[in-house]
Amino acid sequence: MNNLEKIKQKDGGVFQGFINEMEKLISTAKEEMEILSKGRVFLTKLISNDSWLPDECAKSYSDKYAQHLLYKDPLDKFSVVSFVWGPGQRTPIHDHTVWGIVGVLRGAELCDEYELDIEGKVKAQDRSHILKKGRVEAVSPMIGDWHRVANHLEDQSSISIHVYGGDIGNLKRHMLNEAGEVVEFVSGYSST
Secondary structure, X not given: OOHHHHHHHHHOOHHHHXXXXXXXXXXXXXXXXXXXXXXXXHHHHHOOOOOOOOHHHHOOXXXXXXXXXXXXXXXXXXXXXXXXXXXXXXXXXXXXXXXXEEEEEEOEEEEEEEEEOOOOXXXXXXXXXXXXXXXXXXXXXXXXXXXXXXXXXXOOOEEEEEEEOOOHHHOOEXXXXXXXXXXXXXXXXXXX
16 A cells, blocks of 8 residues: 555545645746645645544654655656654755645754855855744745755654655655765655
C-alpha cells in the first residue's frame, strides 16, 4: 500500500480535498504568483490538523532527515511531500528550480536564506527566520530559491508539508557541496 492509500484510509477526505484544490488551481492559474498565493491558503487549511498524516510518513531517521512522498500528480505538475526532521538535522544549502509552498505541521524550522549572484556563486543573505507550526511560506526562482532548512527544536522532531511544481524527488537541482561548489543533485524520496 502506498502513502496516498494510507492517507485515504485515515483522513476522511481532507488530503484528497487539498489535492483536488491544488489540481484545479494549477490547471486554471494564469501565473505562478496566483498558485503561490492561493496555494498558501489551501496548505494553511491542510496543516491546521495533523490527524490525516499516517505514522509511516511522520517517521524520522537518526542519521538524516526524511522526505516521504505523499502524492505525485500523474503528469508531474506537482508533488506533495512530508519532511521529517530529527533534532539537529538540516539540509545542505540548495535550490528547488520550481515553485514550492511549505507549511509546518508539527514543531518549527529554521530557514537561512541565500541567493545566487551574477557570477553564479551562492551568497548568504544574512536573513534567517523561524517557521512555526501552522505557518506557510513559498520558494521559487522568481522570489528566492536558495536556502538551508533545519529543525529548530533540539529535543523533538519537526514535520513540514511541501508542495512543489514538479516531481521534486526526481528533479535535477543544485546544492553547495562541502568545498562550497555548486553541484547538481537529485534528492529522491525516503518512502513512496
